[in-house]
Amino acid sequence: MNIAMFYLLSAIILVFSILTVTSRKILRAAVYLLFVLIGTSGIYFQLNYEFLAAVQLTLYAGGIVVLIIFSILLTHHIDHKFERPALFNLLGGIAVAAVGVGAVLYTVFDHRFVPSAAPAVDVNMTVIGEQLLGMDKNGYVLPFELISILLLAALIGAVVIAKKGKETEEL
Amino acid sequence: MIEGIPIYHFLVVSTIMFFVGVCGFIIRRNLITMLMAVELILNSVNINFVVFNRYLYPDQLQGHFFTLFIVAVAATEAAVAIALIINIYRRFKNIEVQNVSEMKY
Numbered sequence: 419m420n421i422a423m424f425y426l427l428s429a430i431i432l433v434f435s436i437l438t439v440t441s442r443k444i445l446r447a448a449v450y451l452l453f454v455l456i457g458t459s460g461i462y463f464q465l466n467y468e469f470l471a472a473v474q475l476t477l478y479a480g481g482i483v484v485l486i487i488f489s490i491l492l493t494h495h496i497d498h499k500f501e502r503p504a505l506f507n508l509l510g511g512i513a514v515a516a517v518g519v520g521a522v523l524y525t526v527f528d529h530r531f532v533p534s535a536a537p538a539v540d541v542n543m544t545v546i547g548e549q550l551l552g553m554d555k556n557g558y559v560l561p562f563e564l565i566s567i568l569l570l571a572a573l574i575g576a577v578v579i580a581k582k583g584k585e586t587e588e589l
Numbered sequence: 590m591i592e593g594i595p596i597y598h599f600l601v602v603s604t605i606m607f608f609v610g611v612c613g614f615i616i617r618r619n620l621i622t623m624l625m626a627v628e629l630i631l632n633s634v635n636i637n638f639v640v641f642n643r644y645l646y647p648d649q650l651q652g653h654f655f656t657l658f659i660v661a662v663a664a665t666e667a668a669v670a671i672a673l674i675i676n677i678y679r680r681f682k683n684i685e686v687q688n689v690s691e692m693k694y
Contacts, residue, residue: 439613511615538647572665580672
């Protein structure tokens with residue numbers, strides 16, 4: 419059951435990620451991206467990382483995709499269709515991707531991963547909170563604070579950039 | 590970990606997803622579709638972090654937390670990128686890459 423579910427999720431992820439980059443209608447590409455993100459969160463659920471899956475669903479599927487669709491509607495007509503990409507670009511992109519997949523998969527299958535037999539730590543909210551704000555060996559308080567400042571700075575920067583200034587109105 | 594599924598299957602999925610994202614970044618000439626390709630790339634890396642964490646080091650949570658941080662960075666990146674895209678659209682009236690060859694005004 420789990421195994422069938424995993425292969426179904428991987429099929430969803432692969433098919434919809436290919437559709438995301440090949441679809442010629444941009445709104446459809448955004449919806450395909452949403453399916454990819456939901457499939458990814460399904461994989462996190464299968465690996466028993468429920469908190470991560472919930473974060474993936476709310477932040478990615480709920481936040482970023484909505485932001486992308488919002489900006490699409492601000493900048494495109496809904497029935498806008500792209501022209502086909504230039505043949506040189508198309509062949510170049512596919513060649514780069516094929517070479518990359520070959521090289522990475524060769525390296526991965528060349529390496530022997532040894533699954534650990536250590537007992538899995540129970541990932542509940544208490545453990546996550548204590549480690550995220552802890553200062554001992556397994557503490558992540560410094561990256562947590564860094565990410566908070568980064569988030570604040572980026573959001574203020576986004577507001578400042580997107581604000582319509584006086585110079586812009588003249589153009 | 591999921592019983593009966595070797596770690597290689599996850600890695601194949603995330604590798605293909607990563608290079609589909611790279612391919613999309615190269616062939617698409619539109620800022621928003623390039624942003625979506627970047628999201629694909631970040632997600633495939635997230636899958637790798639989580640799977641390595643679960644299969645190789647199940648007694649620690651490093652991959653888990655780095656995935657959380659990557660999600661936060663992706664959110665900030667999307668916010669800034671979309672602010673830039675909307676500003677570019679106001680100035681040039683489209684967001685195709687070849688039409689936006691100058692940043693200053």
